[in-house]
Amino acid sequence: MNDANLESLRAALQNEQPFVRSMAARALGILADRDSADILVELVKSDPSYLVRIRAVESLGFLKMKPDVIELAKNDEQGGVRWSATLAAEQLKSEVDYAAQVRQAFAFGIDRDEMDHAHVGQPAPDITVQTMDGEPFKLSSVLGKKPIAIYFAALDG
Helix, strand or coil: CCCCCHHHHHHHCCCCCHHHHHHHHHHHHHCCCHHHHHHHHHHHHHCCCHHHHHHHHHHHHHHCCCHHHHHHHCCCCCHHHHHHHHHHHHHHHCCCCHHHHHHHHHHHCCCHHHHCCCCCCCCCCCCEEECCCCCEEEHHHCCCCCCCCCCCCCCCC
C-alpha cells in the first residue's frame, strides 16, 4: 500500500478477477487518488461483482467525491453495497479524512515476526496493532470476551 504505483492500480481496475478489481478500487481511495474518481463511478454503476461495487463506493467516500453516485448506490440490489453507500454518504458530511487514517494505520503495520506465529487451528498470538483512529489495539483485550473479526487486505511480499 505504502509504495503502490497508481498507474498499476488503475490498470488493475480492468482485471478479469473481481478480487483484484476490488482491492485496486479500495487502494485508490485510500491513497486519495482523485484522478480515479470517474472510473470508480463506472465500477459503482456497472461492475457485475458486488464486491467491486462495495469497494468503489467506499473509495468515493474516502475521496469525498461524487455524492450523486453514492446516493445511487444506496439503491443497489446488494445489501453490502447499500450499507457501504450509507457509510460513504456519512463520510461526505464529516471533516475527518478517513483515507488518511487508513494510510496511517497501514504505515504502522504489523511486525512480520508476529505474523509468523499465527497458525491455522492454533490460538491467535497476542498482537498489538494501530486502529484507524490511531489508538493501539491489543488482541488479548477482547479475545474470549466477544466475537471478533480481523481483516487483512493484502500482504506485500
